[in-house]
Amino acid sequence: MRLVFAGTPEVALPALDALMASDRHEVVAVVTRPDAPAGRGRRLVASPVAERAAEAGIEVLKPAKPRDPEFLARLAGIAPDCCPVVAYGALLPKAALEIPAHGWVNLHFSLLPAWRGAAPVQHAVLAGDEVTGASTFQIEEGLDSGPVYGVVTEDIRATDTSGDLLTRLAFAGAGLLAATMDGIEDDTLRAVPQPAEGISLAPKINVEDAEIDWSVPALRVDRVVRGCAPAPGAWTTFRGERLKVVSAALVPDRTELEPGAMAVTKKAVYVGTGSHAVELSWVRPQGRKPMLAADWARGVRIAEGERLGAS
Numbered sequence: 001m002r003l004v005f006a007g008t009p010e011v012a013l014p015a016l017d018a019l020m021a022s023d024r025h026e027v028v029a030v031v032t033r034p035d036a037p038a039g040r041g042r043r044l045v046a047s048p049v050a051e052r053a054a055e056a057g058i059e060v061l062k063p064a065k066p067r068d069p070e071f072l073a074r075l076a077g078i079a080p081d082c083c084p085v086v087a088y089g090a091l092l093p094k095a096a097l098e099i100p101a102h103g104w105v106n107l108h109f110s111l112l113p114a115w116r117g118a119a120p121v122q123h124a125v126l127a128g129d130e131v132t133g134a135s136t137f138q139i140e141e142g143l144d145s146g147p148v149y150g151v152v153t154e155d156i157r158a159t160d161t162s163g164d165l166l167t168r169l170a171f172a173g174a175g176l177l178a179a180t181m182d183g184i185e186d187d188t189l190r191a192v193p194q195p196a197e198g199i200s201l202a203p204k205i206n207v208e209d210a211e212i213d214w215s216v217p218a219l220r221v222d223r224v225v226r227g228c229a230p231a232p233g234a235w236t237t238f239r240g241e242r243l244k245v246v247s248a249a250l251v252p253d254r255t256e257l258e259p260g261a262m263a264v265t266k267k268a269v270y271v272g273t274g275s276h277a278v279e280l281s282w283v284r285p286q287g288r289k290p291m292l293a294a295d296w297a298r299g300v301r302i303a304e305g306e307r308l309g310a311s
Contacts, residue, residue, distance in 0.1 A: 001081035116144035117202035125227035134173035147191035246282035260307035
């Protein structure tokens with residue numbers, strides 16, 4: 001099939017690579033978000049998908065909005081058989097959905113209908129799910145509600161961050177998306193409507209959502225730290241400034257610390273929660289690079305009675 005691939009961030013690259021390597025399909029163009037400012041100089045930078053396509057000599061389309069008439073006309077002119085999608089980042093209008101003969105097929109990083117929305121992996125970690133996966137489905141006008149072609153499953157490990165899990169799903173999902181394209185071409189694959197039960201939503205996690213509440217049980221604190229890594233990053237406050245908690249570990253045998261209270265040794269920083277303590281491994285003070293928590297504590301000279309999260 002002639003494919004137009006839609007995607008933007010690095011997580012979409014394994015799927016794009018798999019489709020470009022296929023001897024059954026041809027990626028004739030990619031659709032990606034416009035160049036965005038990045039770095040200290042805030043200069044415009046092309047998306048990872050745009051860069052990979054340009055390296056391969058593939059046409060790159062960067063519409064400001066997918067409903068732009070110029071984009072729709074060009075897409076119709078390319079006349080793709082199918083448009084596979086991975087983390088494109090914009091809603092597709094009906095006019096775009098109707099152009100390819102086999103529609104637009106999205107690779108979504110959850111076991112639909114669980115975790116429909118922008119942040120399925122983060123919400124799976126935050127919820128303490130033991131298993132997640134990836135699904136390919138036919139895009140329709142509803143939010144991740146279209147019929148499903150196929151799924152792969154992935155165990156969530158006790159130490160997984162969202163970044164760890166998303167990396168594994170990106171590679172597993174790439175194979176699933178390529179197989180889905182094969183099945184559509186062969187006419188051997190049928191999309192099955194999603195169940196009406198088991199629907200959960202996964203809206204984008206913002207900075208406010210990532211603040212640590214030390215009064216909740218340690219298991220919840222651990223999930224927030226892992227679920228918000230690498231972005232937006234779990235955080236708390238110390239002496240009125242934000243302190244990011246890059247990584248932490250559960251310490252079930254320490255139950256004497258009050259929520260937010262700290263116990264500091266030469267090599268460790270323990271913080272109380274609503275149940276038992278957690279040990280801070282790496283932190284990032286405001287305006288600085290990540291550092292070992294013990295080094296941070298040594299530098300700020302924590303006084304007796306000081307707490308994290310105190311106003």
